[in-house]
Amino acid sequence: MVDSHAWQVRQYPDPHVTEDCFELIPVALPDPGPGQVLVRNTWTSVDPGLRLRLRPDAPSGYFAAFPLGRPMDGIFTVGEIEHSDDPDFGVGTTVWHSQGWRTHSVVDVAEEAMNGVARLRALDVSAMTPQSYLGPLGAMGLTAYAGLHVVDGLSGGETIWVSAAAGAVGSLVCQVAKLLGHRVVASAGTDDKVRWLLDDLGVDAAFSWRDGPVVESLRRAAPDGIDLYFDGVGGDHLEAALEVANPFARIALCGAISDYEREPTGPRNLFLATSKNLTLRGFRGSAHVSLLDEMQTRLGAWLADGSLQSREAVFDGLASAPTALADMLAGRTVGKTIVRL
Template identity: 65%
Template sequence: MKSRALQVAAHPRGEVGPEHFEVVPVELPDPDQLAAGSVLVRNTWTSVDPGMRLRLRPAAPDGYFTAFDLHAPMDGILTIGEVVASRADGFAPGDVVWHSLGWREHAVVRAGESAMNGVGTLRVLDPGDAPHQHFLGPLGPMGLTAYAGLAVVDGLSGGRVLWVSAAAGAVGSLVVQIARNLGHRVVASAGSDEKVAWLRDDLGVAAFNHRSEPLGEALARLAPEGIDLYFDNVGGEHLEAALDAMAMHGRIALCGSISDYESEPTGPRNIFLATAKHLTLSGFRGSLHLDLLEEMQERVAGWIRDGRLVAPETVYDGLEQAPRAMADMLAGRTTGKTLVRLG
């Protein structure tokens, strides 16, 4: 059997482009010759996430997933697929599964082998009426990251003022809606008027365009009493503005720093405000909060059924489109979860 996969051809310096990847042919084992404990999966949806940009460097940040090797299979990319053949207990042809071997058309996955701190371990899904790709978005790792970020800043009970940056992205758009449904007053920022209009008119939250209004002025206008909670997807100037705007004893969930992914990091110059205001800054990774997955899925699935949570997607078709999908996402040209449909 023949298939195809994307590999990293060169580490990008600056913006990511198709020239940094290569599509390579892959020989698959005959289904009846799979190794014991292995499952052959035909991938149908594969994820495109901002954190992948950190792994396109020669060395990824300490403590994070390792950098992608050049001219080698990529791993740690969450994917939905259908079992073609199995020599592992609990997996049968036709099962819908998720696993961590994305950016390829087929994958041979070892059942029970932990991946991505457990969140990417091969598992059978029961989608019911949910679109399968929702398990890469609101019912999967994106939903878990959004929910866990609120949990680490004690934000699962409502009644406070919450700012969410990159609020039209895969995680940010879920944070906005989960927080709204929990009873927080949400301020959302995004990088285009179209995204701001969607956040304001469709999701019903206060929103501003950080490219056309200074961060500090916008926050003073929309949250004059200060910010109690900040969900940081951007870092840099956004984190600096948050420190200025935080109320006493505020809490910040440090999820991502997308402003630094393709440039030199710019840390906040006013970090002493964390001391002056008795703030709590909590770095976290959704994959380290698997204990919240079932709770998150139950609550989010209920909100989706009730029409209280929507899951926007930007979809690219075909394996070759994955690099363009990543470039568009990092440049802010996508809304919601960025996905590649493989079949």
């Protein structure tokens, strides 16, 4: 029998994620039955959204909370098929699926097909690394691209502010927005990240939100206002965006990481949306699977010719997954946080 392990949730964090919220348990893998494949996982994903599922009252409409004491489902993972009787998924095929944070997964092809973008999918790794499908060519790329799409941001020529810009999604949004011809203002939480955004990603202006009131930093970085805002933070960042927004600006509400470990407050100046004819569009990448092929084609070409960078914060070994999550939520990682199994 395969030596297999999986993380499960022991207790929900209150408020901060620590290693003892989880336990790594041995799993007796069933032999794959008809319509099932056995995947040896090679890379698994660590995303801010996981924090929202580590509480009993996950937001309605979102993925359900992780149940206590059971392996965590619904986490993007890449692996190689070790056993299969499905002709579409032969042994040795690299795939992604949604049963992460474990060494091996027995995936039911039909059942997994209900998971939308996360369904079992064969990946072309002839030119791209397997783990790029957890980043720019996967859910991160789709979220970045869909966010630009929902605010009519794919045409270029405007000023866009991207917060959490050194994160997995934000760093893609910055680069794609530049490639599309926008003026890009980026913000992050450390001077090193700001330096990386300016020097390596080539954004037009950048600031650290720790350097003073966000609205003042934003005004200095975008003296002519912003037309688009890609929000990964919420809180004072969203209030600053409403304040500095030009008439008819559009805001993509992607996440609100500043609210995930405290009581959210809500933007006190939301009336500016009315007075300035602003649009706020909440969205999830998974609602825009129809854009996946287009996104992979465009971002794949930019990756291949070197005009798009994909920085990874790699943690080694399944045992490091909780630390990876805690580090990412605390702002100690840059780019896409992933675990190599």
